Amino acid sequence: MFNLFALSFLGLFPSQHVLQAPDVKVPVTLGVMSRCPDALLCENLFDTVLKKVSDKIDFRLVYIAQVNSSEPEFGATCLHGPEECAGNVHQLCAAEYTPLDNWWEFVNCNNYQGRNKACLSYTLPWTYIDFRQQIGLPETAKQCAHIAQIDWETSGVGECAGLDGSGRGTEGVNLLHKSILLGKTMGLEKSCTIMINSEPVCIHDGTWKACENGHRASDFIRQINAAYEQLNNQ
Template structure:
């Protein structure tokens, strides 16, 4: 959830983790919302309102059409603007520029809406796919951290269900262990 305080905190935590293991990670953000075909712009209801749906779409489109370092910077720029600015067209366009994403030619603008609205069909489709994917995992809380398909930690007001820790060093250790197991 792009406007969720828990997600913003987790993204900040993951930033320090990625500084140590980015070459071992295929990072994916999965968004939580409820499909509602009567919702005119997104066909979904996001917990923090329609602006959050727009922010989710903008972030999904950035992730689809740009390298990780660019879309990750786009998300951090969004967060830095303050959670109530996420999803606004001016924030998306400003952050695209800051993250060196060419909104008009990269595919991101066409995906999310050239006007930055987050209402373009492709992006809304990505949102629906993300919501459905999250449901296959039983994803209910933002922020839930999965490593190699396994839930390792949740931040929902506070850290929960983090049997192996929730500090940067803990996530790095878990990622390294999963990577070593996959590449043994």
């Protein structure tokens, strides 16, 4: 019986199907809280990073909070209040049901008070602090779904988060609990913590901390490219 290499030699089976393995994506995680100013700053910075390396990474947001069965609405305590828990759920449901381009635009819209980031031209990071009070509100979630071209009613996002936009959908709350517990296992304590290839590389907690290899977008791009090359033996 011919093996694949023999078939390749005879031109009956392209050699690249034998020799070329799929590339390994670099896991990249941001440990965040949806209403935290440090998280908003990191997410804004990573908007630039994603434009350069989104095809090389497996990207996710993991939410830092406390599971708390005595909390009636979310079964969790979020540092910036129940609206933050709702915001976390909105973003988790968007990530669960839509491609990266859509859910990331949804997150960016959340951070810009329910508006399209591309239409705004803010230059000072602390400007984002004024926007936090809109994150987690039903009207913000639905408006941002529209801006991100997500059908709230039919995409699965609304059903997950609650069609009323409350963030209290059963699936969404379960996703929140899983995300919180995942963050615990990863050792995430500060929002925002940046992890590349399962290693913490930088924290923004009022200021940049523990960033041995830099904290600019270009620094994270460089680290991701290096990890990608290592994982794929290039």
